[in-house]
Amino acid sequence: MPVRMQDVAQRAGVSVKTVSNVVNGYPHIRDSTRRRVEEAIDHLGYRMNTSARDLRTRRTGMITLNVPELSLPYFAELADSVIRAADERGWSVLIEQTGAERERELEVLTGNRRHRGDGVIFSPLALGPDDLDHFDVDFPLVVLGERVFGARADHVTMNNVEGARAATAHLIASGRRRIAVVGAHAGEVIGSAALRLAGYERALADAGIPFDPALVGEAGLWHRSTGAETMGRLLDSGTTIDAVFALNDAMALGALHALHERRIDIPGDIALIGFDDVDDVRYSVPTISSVDPGRDEIARTAVGLLVERITGSVAPFRRTVPDARIVGRESTGDAQGDGETTVAVRPGRVEDIAVSPLTVA
Numbered sequence: 001m002p003v004r005m006q007d008v009a010q011r012a013g014v015s016v017k018t019v020s021n022v023v024n025g026y027p028h029i030r031d032s033t034r035r036r037v038e039e040a041i042d043h044l045g046y047r048m049n050t051s052a053r054d055l056r057t058r059r060t061g062m063i064t065l066n067v068p069e070l071s072l073p074y075f076a077e078l079a080d081s082v083i084r085a086a087d088e089r090g091w092s093v094l095i096e097q098t099g100a101e102r103e104r105e106l107e108v109l110t111g112n113r114r115h116r117g118d119g120v121i122f123s124p125l126a127l128g129p130d131d132l133d134h135f136d137v138d139f140p141l142v143v144l145g146e147r148v149f150g151a152r153a154d155h156v157t158m159n160n161v162e163g164a165r166a167a168t169a170h171l172i173a174s175g176r177r178r179i180a181v182v183g184a185h186a187g188e189v190i191g192s193a194a195l196r197l198a199g200y201e202r203a204l205a206d207a208g209i210p211f212d213p214a215l216v217g218e219a220g221l222w223h224r225s226t227g228a229e230t231m232g233r234l235l236d237s238g239t240t241i242d243a244v245f246a247l248n249d250a251m252a253l254g255a256l257h258a259l260h261e262r263r264i265d266i267p268g269d270i271a272l273i274g275f276d277d278v279d280d281v282r283y284s285v286p287t288i289s290s291v292d293p294g295r296d297e298i299a300r301t302a303v304g305l306l307v308e309r310i311t312g313s314v315a316p317f318r319r320t321v322p323d324a325r326i327v328g329r330e331s332t333g334d335a336q337g338d339g340e341t342t343v344a345v346r347p348g349r350v351e352d353i354a355v356s357p358l359t360v361a
Contacts, residue, residue, distance in 0.1 A: 003046040012040040023090055047090075062092045063306055064117040066108045068100040068125045072222070073250055073278035074295070075123070081299030082121060089307055100125040100221075109134045109141075119306045124148055129190055140309035142302045146192050154305040154317050156298050159324040159345055160192055163291040164199025165206075166326050166345045167245055167273045170289070172207045174333060176243035176271055179204070180215045182230045182255050183222055183247035196247045196275065214239045219251060227254025235262060241270055249274040249281050252288050256331070272331040286330030291345070294322030323347070 119140030135151035252274030328334025
């Protein structure tokens with residue numbers, strides 16, 4: 001016999017209405033009550049009748065996730081996290097790629113594609129501060145990333161500056177002083193590259209180490225190939241290097257390949273750390289240390305905020321910054337026992353992200 005909403009309510013000791021509010025993402029519920037309901041749902045194996053709900057509310061029961069490209073490990077794993085977070089709430093996810101192309105990103109906000117679901121989670125790369133007006137839309141929207149701040153939408157971003165600062169400090173703590181960067185973008189002032197480079201520079205200043213432009217390797221798209229090419233150029237330049245901070249894990253994997261080609265010992269000669277903590281870095285040789293930016297929390301928060309908007313929330317727009325941590329592995333000499341050590345990253349500051357009238361949670 002199918003598990004009913006009434007069965008969940010009885011086990012959790014709440015009303016049927018409260019169970020309905022939890023599964024539909026209603027925001028104004030005590031955390032303790034939400035946990036009881038979710039535990040009852042898990043224990044009983046309750047599955048929401050989404051077809052009946054969607055007919056009743058005239059919704060599609062679907063949200064759209066727009067990302068630059070799924071070939072990048074971070075976005076592939078983010079998509080997986082969003083799908084799981086949405087499924088827990090009884091929603092389906094349509095995934096679309098923009099290719100980081102300006103026209104396709106604009107189409108997310110103005111074109112027909114946005115009508116395929118009840119709301120949109122959008123990670124832009126080609127759009128920037130000058131495109132703010134395009135984000136004033138008439139449908140539920142949650143923005144991800146660091147390209148656009150101050151939009152009239154909820155926004156989930158990363159602790160980029162402090163994550164990069166902690167990654168660099170982690171290398172400095174192991175005695176490294178000639179720390180190269182792989183993946184900088186020349187002239188960028190808004191975006192992940194600029195923020196992570198700022199964190200790197202702050203860590204050097206904290207330790208009294210002079211900034212050396214010769215140690216900063218520029219790259220275009222953040223792929224394995226560009227990581228390998230940039231690492232190769234840095235090594236061929238003759239600049240003394242004893243550590244590398246790759247601004248994402250794809251480039252860290254590419255840098256690792258370039259270091260292996262030159263038979264450089266890691267971490268003996270050069271230590272290596274990345275950013276994103278994607279699954280691949282757990283299985284490289286050596287395993288690669290990385291900054292975990294809280295990808296699962298980013299997904300859960302984005303889905304939760306979007307569902308709230310879809311179901312009628314009128315709360316002020318919010319910006320959230322999930323907790324981050326350093327995951328130390330073999331590439332920085334941190335592997336112990338289970339192969340990992342973890343260090344919490346200090347909370348980000350508003351001025352490290354952007355200045356806007358939104359609430360930071």
